[in-house]
Amino acid sequence: MTKDDLIAIGTLARRTGLSVSAIRYYEQRGLISAQRTEGNQRRFLRSDIRRISFVLVAQRLGLALAEIEAELAKLPQGRTPSILDWQKISRSLRAAIDSKIQLLTRTKGKLEECIGCGCLSLQKCQLYNRDDGAGAAGPGPRYILG
Amino acid sequence: MTKDDLIAIGTLARRTGLSVSAIRYYEQRGLISAQRTEGNQRRFLRSDIRRISFVLVAQRLGLALAEIEAELAKLPQGRTPSILDWQKISRSLRAAIDSKIQLLTRTKGKLEECIGCGCLSLQKCQLYNRDDGAGAAGPGPRYILG
DNA sequence: ATGGAACCTTAAGCTGACTTAAGGTCAACA
DNA sequence: TGTTGACCTTAAGTCAGCTTAAGGTTCCAT
Numbered sequence: 001m002t003k004d005d006l007i008a009i010g011t012l013a014r015r016t017g018l019s020v021s022a023i024r025y026y027e028q029r030g031l032i033s034a035q036r037t038e039g040n041q042r043r044f045l046r047s048d049i050r051r052i053s054f055v056l057v058a059q060r061l062g063l064a065l066a067e068i069e070a071e072l073a074k075l076p077q078g079r080t081p082s083i084l085d086w087q088k089i090s091r092s093l094r095a096a097i098d099s100k101i102q103l104l105t106r107t108k109g110k111l112e113e114c115i116g117c118g119c120l121s122l123q124k125c126q127l128y129n130r131d132d133g134a135g136a137a138g139p140g141p142r143y144i145l146g
Numbered sequence: 147m148t149k150d151d152l153i154a155i156g157t158l159a160r161r162t163g164l165s166v167s168a169i170r171y172y173e174q175r176g177l178i179s180a181q182r183t184e185g186n187q188r189r190f191l192r193s194d195i196r197r198i199s200f201v202l203v204a205q206r207l208g209l210a211l212a213e214i215e216a217e218l219a220k221l222p223q224g225r226t227p228s229i230l231d232w233q234k235i236s237r238s239l240r241a242a243i244d245s246k247i248q249l250l251t252r253t254k255g256k257l258e259e260c261i262g263c264g265c266l267s268l269q270k271c272q273l274y275n276r277d278d279g280a281g282a283a284g285p286g287p288r289y290i291l292g
Numbered sequence: 293a294t295g296g297a298a299c300c301t302t303a304a305g306c307t308g309a310c311t312t313a314a315g316g317t318c319a320a321c322a
Numbered sequence: 323t324g325t326t327g328a329c330c331t332t333a334a335g336t337c338a339g340c341t342t343a344a345g346g347t348t349c350c351a352t
Binding site for chain 4 (some may be wrong): 154155156170185
């Protein structure tokens with residue numbers, strides 16, 4: 001853990017494609033943490049590049065930051081996560097994708113029934129049964145319909 | 147088009163499961179429109195139940211209200227949409243689902259490669275290539291990463 | 293040692309999709 | 323005819339996920 005392992009926020013931004021302000025926001029949210037120099041500037045670990053990459057990938061899969069935080073909490077505390085650690089946590093992402101695909105497939109099936117009957121009516125069709133939860137991660141802060 | 151075809155906002159709310167305030171919001175956004183009674187109360191067409199159902203279904207599929215508005219614009223103006231009209235527009239929803247499923251499947255494939263190599267690094271993995279667009283309709287107003 | 297880029301903090305703003313509050317009006321039934 | 327529940331409007335609030343602004347400090351190459 002020499003000084004070379006520590007990177008400034010701008011470097012982290014460049015390496016991940018995130019904006020500096022977004023990184024500060026993530027730190028504030030607790031998704032990453034930083035040491036400080038004597039002059040109060042943040043210094044991140046190189047492994048935080050990977051950590052942020054994970055956040056970004058998980059986001060594309062539709063996970064909210066809070067959920068991602070929960071996933072990240074599974075990583076070992078104290079030591080830099082190993083490749084095995086990342087493999088483990090990535091597998092849990094894969095499960096998330098699978099369930100999303102399943103949900104979409106189910107919805108599609110139901111929609112097809114409805115195209116068949118032409119009703120598109122909540123009462124008659126199954127399209128709206130609440131057991132589906134929040135659906136395909138709808139836009140904005142709605143989460144559960146109803 | 148007798149008086150019986152017109153329903154009050156509370157009825158529409160009950161029939162669709164939406165809240166009254168959400169319906170007002172949709173009207174303001176232009177997703178539905180209403181006539182007014184002499185006393186300034188909204189009166190909707192019965193067919194607006196279906197219209198709202200469509201909005202709700204499309205939302206679960208991750209479409210934003212603006213996109214849904216665009217879809218609805220394809221409906222015939224002036225006359226109450228027929229079942230055929232709804233079938234047509236529903237098919238375009240099905241296409242949206244299909245592309246979402248494809249995107250997820252692709253992402254999953256890439257993730258699997260990354261689990262294999264353990265890198266989870268934006269530079270090395272394909273996971274982050276921008277040609278994927280907005281991913282699985284991520285949370286919040288981000289839309290396109292970058 | 294100095295100048296400018298990169299960093300810092302705090303506060304406010306933004307978008308989408310609504311909800312809640314406050315204060316007032318309408319309608320329909322008993 | 324009264325009253326009560328359903329309706330009206332406007333304004334502000336909420337949440338997630340950030341960005342932008344303003345004003346100040348640090349780092350580091352020259």
